[in-house]
Amino acid sequence: MFYREAGDFKTSYKSDLQAFPIRQDKIGIYIWLIIALVVALFAYKEWGIMGMDSGFAMKAIIIPTLVFTLTTLGLNILTGFAGQISLGTGAFMGVGAYACYKLTTYFPDVNIIILFFASGLVSAAVGVLFGLPSLRIKGFYLVVATLGAQFFLEWLFGRWAWLYNNNPSGAIEVPVRTLFGVEITGANASVVAQYLVVLGILIFMTWIASNLIRGRIGRSWMMIRDMDIAAELIGVRPLWAKLSAFAVSSFYCGVSGALMVFIWLGAAEVESFDINHSFLYLFMVIIGGLGSITGSYMGAAFIWIFPIVLKEIGKSFGVGATVMENISLLAIGVMIVIILIKEPHGLARLWQIAKQKLRLWPFPH
Amino acid sequence: MDFLYDVLIKPFVEMGGDPAFFFQVLWEGFVAGILYALIALGFVLIFKASGIFNFAQGIMVVFAALGLVGFYEVLGSAGIESGTVKAVISLVLTLTMMYALAFGVERLVLRPLVGQEDIILFMSTIGITFMLIGGGQWIFGGEPKSMITEDLGLPTGDTVVDAFGGIIIFQHLDVAATIIAGLLIAGLALFFSKTKTGRALRAVADDHQAAVSVGIGLNQIWVVVWFAAGIVALVTGVMWGAKSDVSFALQIVALKALPVLVLGGFTSIPGAIVGGLIIGIGEKVFELYWGGLMGGGVESWFAFIIALIFLLFRPQGIFGDKIIERV
Numbered sequence: 001m002f003y004r005e006a007g008d009f010k011t012s013y014k015s016d017l018q019a020f021p022i023r024q025d026k027i028g029i030y031i032w033l034i035i036a037l038v039v040a041l042f043a044y045k046e047w048g049i050m051g052m053d054s055g056f057a058m059k060a061i062i063i064p065t066l067v068f069t070l071t072t073l074g075l076n077i078l079t080g081f082a083g084q085i086s087l088g089t090g091a092f093m094g095v096g097a098y099a100c101y102k103l104t105t106y107f108p109d110v111n112i113i114i115l116f117f118a119s120g121l122v123s124a125a126v127g128v129l130f131g132l133p134s135l136r137i138k139g140f141y142l143v144v145a146t147l148g149a150q151f152f153l154e155w156l157f158g159r160w161a162w163l164y165n166n167n168p169s170g171a172i173e174v175p176v177r178t179l180f181g182v183e184i185t186g187a188n189a190s191v192v193a194q195y196l197v198v199l200g201i202l203i204f205m206t207w208i209a210s211n212l213i214r215g216r217i218g219r220s221w222m223m224i225r226d227m228d229i230a231a232e233l234i235g236v237r238p239l240w241a242k243l244s245a246f247a248v249s250s251f252y253c254g255v256s257g258a259l260m261v262f263i264w265l266g267a268a269e270v271e272s273f274d275i276n277h278s279f280l281y282l283f284m285v286i287i288g289g290l291g292s293i294t295g296s297y298m299g300a301a302f303i304w305i306f307p308i309v310l311k312e313i314g315k316s317f318g319v320g321a322t323v324m325e326n327i328s329l330l331a332i333g334v335m336i337v338i339i340l341i342k343e344p345h346g347l348a349r350l351w352q353i354a355k356q357k358l359r360l361w362p363f364p365h
Numbered sequence: 366m367d368f369l370y371d372v373l374i375k376p377f378v379e380m381g382g383d384p385a386f387f388f389q390v391l392w393e394g395f396v397a398g399i400l401y402a403l404i405a406l407g408f409v410l411i412f413k414a415s416g417i418f419n420f421a422q423g424i425m426v427v428f429a430a431l432g433l434v435g436f437y438e439v440l441g442s443a444g445i446e447s448g449t450v451k452a453v454i455s456l457v458l459t460l461t462m463m464y465a466l467a468f469g470v471e472r473l474v475l476r477p478l479v480g481q482e483d484i485i486l487f488m489s490t491i492g493i494t495f496m497l498i499g500g501g502q503w504i505f506g507g508e509p510k511s512m513i514t515e516d517l518g519l520p521t522g523d524t525v526v527d528a529f530g531g532i533i534i535f536q537h538l539d540v541a542a543t544i545i546a547g548l549l550i551a552g553l554a555l556f557f558s559k560t561k562t563g564r565a566l567r568a569v570a571d572d573h574q575a576a577v578s579v580g581i582g583l584n585q586i587w588v589v590v591w592f593a594a595g596i597v598a599l600v601t602g603v604m605w606g607a608k609s610d611v612s613f614a615l616q617i618v619a620l621k622a623l624p625v626l627v628l629g630g631f632t633s634i635p636g637a638i639v640g641g642l643i644i645g646i647g648e649k650v651f652e653l654y655w656g657g658l659m660g661g662g663v664e665s666w667f668a669f670i671i672a673l674i675f676l677l678f679r680p681q682g683i684f685g686d687k688i689i690e691r692v
Contacts, residue, residue, distance in 0.1 A: 140418045144624055144626075145672075145673050147669055148624075148670050151669050283491075323503060326502040330495070332499075333492045340481075340489045341489075
């Protein structure tokens with residue numbers, strides 16, 4: 001009754017194009033932003049959430065969820081919006097992480113935020129390179145091509161000592177970097193500052209993504225996805241559409257990879273970018289909803305938090321952590337299949353259905 | 366110039382200088398190629414009959430091998446002494462398990478997804494993969510196990526042959542693997558061309574709707590084809606497990622069947638074999654003669670990059686059907 005547009009009275013293009021036509025949605029976004037800031041306050045005051053101590057909640061749940069949301073957003077642009085399935089996400093994140101590490105080694109005085117985005121550009125370039133085959137092939141064949149990227153880059157990260165500054169352990173160890181005088185990387189960094197940095201970048205990049213998708217580029221991606229030959233016939237250039245999708249997607253993945261290592265992990269080896277992670281990101285996209293920004297948030301949060309919750313439940317029943325890990329793998333597999341059968345558009349679609357119902361409520365029609 | 370010499374000339378000088386070693390490398394590559402070809406064969410079977418790209422083939426290999434070893438252990442603790450009896454019973458049990466898997470996949474996953482886009486079906490097989498990883502590790506444990514090579518009657522040991530001014534070592538197991546793979550492929554070829562079910566399978570592969578219209582039950586065919594892929598997986602798992610251990614790491618190696626398919630074409634059984642041999646021999650030779658220039662370990666990506674380059678020039682593979690698209 002309350003949640004709806006008041007009739008369809010749009011008098012200008014501007015109002016027709018607005019992102020949130022319903023006032024409650026606008027309010028909802030603000031509420032989410034407020035919640036996000038309150039979470040920061042919780043951590044700042046060291047108040048625990050639901051019995052967990054706040055450092056754990058931040059480090060193990062909230063920050064990784066935000067980072068993976070960014071990754072999922074990137075992969076969703078490629079797979080969900082442009083229809084090019086990729087199993088190389090982990091490697092593209094790795095490119096971002098190693099690029100950021102090299103850049104901050106050479107330019108220690110440059111603001112780290114700028115370097116995050118610069119490393120995204122490096123990742124975008126690599127993404128375009130490995131996206132080139134997509135011009136001739138698609139579907140399963142492209143999966144093979146992206147797997148090629150995954151394995152080749154993984155190998156490169158392990159073998160090319162220059163990438164990790166000839167560090168004998170073969171790992172990236174993140175140096176201390178500050179933003180406005182506050183340490184945001186390294187062991188002594190403030191969790192709240194880290195949280196705010198990741199959150200800020202995520203919000204900024206979500207905003208960019210949603211506008212890209214609403215605009216000309218995004219529409220050409222979706223046309224390619226829905227039927228590439230038809231799209232070509234009505235004037236979409238597949239070269240531009242596909243490569244720009246690869247570039248933007250890899251840019252997002254690169255930035256999230258840099259954030260993952262610099263803000264969340266603090267140190268990283270090749271294993272952080274391996275094929276299993278690439279699968280995980282694909283699951284986040286599928287569960288959340290192919291071709292949905294809200295879905296990217298839901299999918300990342302779900303896939304990341306679900307095993308942790310399951311492990312905690314197992315702990316309270318005295319079941320070992322490995323057993324619960326296997327059960328969560330099993331459960332995720334089952335859920336993938338169920339979601340594909342029942343609702344191929346994922347959690348986001350369920351959310352949309354709920355909203356649609358709410359629009360009509362309390363009347364049945 | 367030194368670099369060019371290292372890349373273009375030195376490897377060939379090494380090959381010519383020690384032909385026995387070169388032949389040994391070729392043989393090792395050949396055996397690896399046979400195993401890749403076997404995995405690829407499982408993919409091709411399912412792809413031909415249902416148009417589904419079964420990502421779970423790799424984990425099916427692991428699952429079958431683990432099942433075999435697992436049943437063997439259970440039977441051992443149940444008090445059966447004779448190794449051969451245990452091996453035979455566990456083989457039967459594993460085949461039953463693979464049939465149950467085929468049946469379950471058809472009933473619970475494929476049937477509800479009939480008519481969906483290929484990519485959705487593909488992702489559902491990734492879901493199956495994770496179910497099998499989680500379930501397999503839960504039931505059989507995650508640690509590597511050794512294959513019951515001797516009780517299955519597979520030969521061990523090796524023969525040393527003097528040739529090309531050096532020695533070449535043939536592991537008996539490798540020879541057996543080659544022969545068994547050959548038999549399996551011949552058996553499948555016979556099955557496809559001579560039996561009623563085989564003809565039905567080919568009919569389905571040719572055209573689903575036409576096959577249904579002449580009274581072939583699609584669902585039944587799918588169970589048969591997934592079971593056939595399960596048998597191929599079991600054979601592959603035994604061979605591979607005998608060469609190294611049975612572990613979940615095999616699943617990543619099994620992904621190399623994908624470039625094999627790209628080379629051979631998704632719908633061609635001879636293609637799978639030729640592709641497997643090209644990849645197997647190619648990566649061994651490349652690793653030993655060129656890999657050193659790049660710090661080694663190139664085996665992990667060689668196959669994929671070859672496939673990638675190949676895709677740019679001939680997307681349908683060596684033996685694949687020409688891809689024709691219409692709006």
